[in-house]
Amino acid sequence: MKKRILTLGVVLALVVVLVMPTAALAGNTTGVTATVVTGYEFTAPSAIALSSISPRILPHLANSTDGRLIGNAGVGYTVTGTDAKSDNKGKMTVGSNALGAKLKIGPASASNYADTVVSFYDQSGIVDTALSLYVGQVVGYSDNVTADYTITITFTAQPKS
Amino acid sequence: MKVKAVGAVLLVLGAIVLAYWVVASPVLANPGFTFTPPDTISLGNMKPSATPYSGTGAGSLVGNNANGYTVTGLAKGSNKGKMVAGDGLEDGLDAKEGSNKGKMVAGDNVLANKLKIGPSASPTPPLTFGEADTAQTFLSTSGPTDTAVPFYVSQLVASTDNVTSGYTITITFTVITK
Numbered sequence: 001m002k003k004r005i006l007t008l009g010v011v012l013a014l015v016v017v018l019v020m021p022t023a024a025l026a027g028n029t030t031g032v033t034a035t036v037v038t039g040y041e042f043t044a045p046s047a048i049a050l051s052s053i054s055p056r057i058l059p060h061l062a063n064s065t066d067g068r069l070i071g072n073a074g075v076g077y078t079v080t081g082t083d084a085k086s087d088n089k090g091k092m093t094v095g096s097n098a099l100g101a102k103l104k105i106g107p108a109s110a111s112n113y114a115d116t117v118v119s120f121y122d123q124s125g126i127v128d129t130a131l132s133l134y135v136g137q138v139v140g141y142s143d144n145v146t147a148d149y150t151i152t153i154t155f156t157a158q159p160k161s
Numbered sequence: 162m163k164v165k166a167v168g169a170v171l172l173v174l175g176a177i178v179l180a181y182w183v184v185a186s187p188v189l190a191n192p193g194f195t196f197t198p199p200d201t202i203s204l205g206n207m208k209p210s211a212t213p214y215s216g217t218g219a220g221s222l223v224g225n226n227a228n229g230y231t232v233t234g235l236a237k238g239s240n241k242g243k244m245v246a247g248d249g250l251e252d253g254l255d256a257k258e259g260s261n262k263g264k265m266v267a268g269d270n271v272l273a274n275k276l277k278i279g280p281s282a283s284p285t286p287p288l289t290f291g292e293a294d295t296a297q298t299f300l301s302t303s304g305p306t307d308t309a310v311p312f313y314v315s316q317l318v319a320s321t322d323n324v325t326s327g328y329t330i331t332i333t334f335t336v337i338t339k
Contacts, residue, residue: 028334029198029334030198030199030200030201030202030218030220030234030332031201031329031331032203032216032265032276032329032332033327034203034206034265035207035325035327035328036207036208036318036324037207037208038208041209041211043211068211070209070319070320071208071320072209072321072322126209126320126321128209128321
């Protein structure tokens with residue numbers, strides 16, 4: 001009799017275990033996987049507006065400081081900038097009008113003419129740094145009075161070899 | 162005598178639960194809801210970037226509770242929210258017991274930034290998007306529910322993060338019946 005009661009009790013206990021809701025035991029996790037590879041991302045400094053500029057000996061100055069270079073190559077990186085166009089290279093233009101003086105550019109001051117390849121970063125090791133573009137433009141008395149003079153600085157970022 | 166007593170207790174307990182199961186079978190036959198977590202998300206190859214890598218997925222929740230449900234998710238353990246990568250799944254799991262909450266891990270390699278999770282990058286409250294070491298709310302309903310549970314993840318990669326494969330993190334979802 002004891003045996004039968006015990007057996008019946010065990011069976012019922014098993015039934016209880018088996019019929020209980022299993023939601024709590026169900027899988028409720030999700031994995032996220034990834035691989036980190038060697039690489040870099042360069043963001044050029046944003047556009048600069050010199051606005052209204054008039055003839056004067058001293059250059060009109062402005063800068064943009066929101067460029068960024070982030071990379072994990074131990075050999076390091078170089079970033080250069082230049083005016084890549086061929087006509088009126090280094091000069092701000094609008095239509096057929098070109099300013100007489102070349103724009104000066106640089107990472108900390110407007111120190112180099114934009115028709116040359118200017119270094120903005122050159123270091124070994126991994127990097128996560130802000131990069132700036134400083135510009136300086138002299139306006140001559142002979143420069144045509146008109147709006148929308150523009151120039152585009154082309155940056156090249158690459159791992160060092 | 163002892164055997165008889167244990168048997169009797171088990172018998173009574175079993176009978177009570179069995180009776181309850183028979184009377185309230187709809188409740189017990191159906192736990193109230195069925196939750197399916199999103200599939201694994203692979204963020205693929207990631208390089209250092211100012212812009213986070215992101216991935217999406219979707220689970221589902223079907224339930225008949227008149228007051229609805231809340232679904233939350235977070236990375237459990239001490240590495241909550243960070244991806245880890247290493248020489249195997251076990252290491253990844255073990256690393257969760259360490260001190261890098263919320264970060265993806267691969268062995269001893271731990272991403273500098275915590276994984277961010279949520280139903281989307283900018284959900285409408287009470288839904289939330291944030292670092293995976295704290296519970297984020299993926300779903301909040303107010304009645305019987307049959308809906309997808311969107312899953313969005315976002316991971317920033319720093320220049321100091323070690324180059325290796327197998328970074329991983331596990332998000333645990335919890336369904337709360339309101």
